[in-house]
Amino acid sequence: MHVSRLRANYIGFQTIVIKEVVRVLRIWIQTLVPPAISMTLYFIIFGGLIGSRVGQMGGYSYMAYIAPGLIMMSVINNSYVNVVSSFFGSKFGHYIEELQVSPLPNYMIILGYMMGGVVRGILVAILITIIALFFTRLHLVHPLITVSVVILTAVLFSLGGLINAIYAKKFDDVTIIPTFILTPLTYLGGVFYSIHLLPVFWQNVSRLDPILYMVNAFRYGILGVSDIGIGTAYAIILLFILGLFCFSLWLLNKGVGLRS
């Protein structure tokens, strides 16, 4: 009985993931092309035109320095946006009810949507990495750290997107958080500069930005340089993931935004 329930749950999870991945690929013009275009522009303008005047940062050319930051920026944005728009869409079109009436437990629903966001995040990361390689050489100093940080970051922001979608009542609610919170935090999270360039006060303020830890851990994986301790970064990321997962599970169990 229990084994078959577990198997059934796994099949349900798999079904959500397939559905989500098919969605990402079906609307690739909305999901994969925009980050490729905007990141190419970032590389040309910031890395190429402006970067050549900036000189070195952290011991690397400016282009090489911002490449990991830009990859992370894309991962954060795309995993978040994927889940928030897909889950909100299923609420808006009422087909979330297909899942609600099924015996699939809520934690599996969360994991399924989360995995969809992770897959999109990783796909975009690969795409941007390939684009980056046209502009600069990237080493891979700590491959394991690089890969694990990128996946964990995608997990974290997928969960964030899910919570946003659970609360969202109209389409505007889907764009507010990415525009007013995510983008500023990303820009201030050390994507374009080392925080050592900032006055001490602003360095400390920057340390309150969780994205700083992810960007730097990822940069450490690729270039071997970081503004912060890697252990701290992992601890913060894992803590956030745990918190967001529990919170989203609680929301779904309560039926927030889904059941009246």
Next chain:
Amino acid sequence: MQALSIHGLTKTYGNGVVALKGIDFEVGKGEFTALLGPNGAGKTTTIGIITSLVNKTAGTVKVFDYDIDTHMDLAKSCIGLVPQEINFNQFEKPFDIVVNQAGFYGIPRKLGKQRAEKYLKQLSLWDKHDDISRNLSGGMKRRLMIARALVHEPKLLILDEPTAGVDIEIRRSMWDFLKKINKEGITIILTTHYLEEAENLCRRVAIIDHGEIIVQGRTRELLEKLRTETFVLNLRKPLAQLPPLDGYAVTQVDDTTLEVEVSKSQNINTLFELLSKDDVQVLSMRNKVNRLEELFVRLVEGKG
């Protein structure tokens, strides 16, 4: 064991609307039951609670003895739902919609595909299985939702106004299909505004209005009861003994008042002949209307 057993179910929505005022509702295994009621009676709310789309305020719901409070997943596995409103992703293909639903119920993909083909064929949708479902007609969309509801082969199929906005021909073929799968053993509950639909399909019916179940029982008996009229007769003289009135159900309310049930096929003249033969003189007569009849008239006239 009942397929569905509901006790003291109440629902008050967040905005204060009391949609259900404590309903008791039982559906036996293998039955075909209609939940008949006008707009806003509480049909969709009831179904929403059974299928965990709506939170209940109080009461118990058991599906094949699985309490939805304690054995939610087992209860859900028994139910297939065809909702009132379209609730599939209209940008997906019918085949994918049905296959994915099978997956959510834990059915392996290969088997899910076989079943999807089987049920889409049974509902005459196979030639559309690879189209974008947005392009299906209204009737096709409803049938798609029936195929989707059957893909995990539920023991209880619940349909919320499946024939609303469907033309006569398709409605009839839908009826035939539902009758067939009911014969094959699946318990069916459907909600409807149409007395005709309940009459044609359902052995049992529960009539709901303003969040209360007014009556439930065998459709035929209920209709018989509904198709009789009750007349209240005021008599000139007190009646010592009730005369024999063959074929009429008569009750004596008091000395000078009788209540007679007359079915629509009976001739009321005969009643008066029988009465005058026994020298009972009727002073006045009025038609007694009850709530059920009123509702019935509303349903028959299709005002909902």
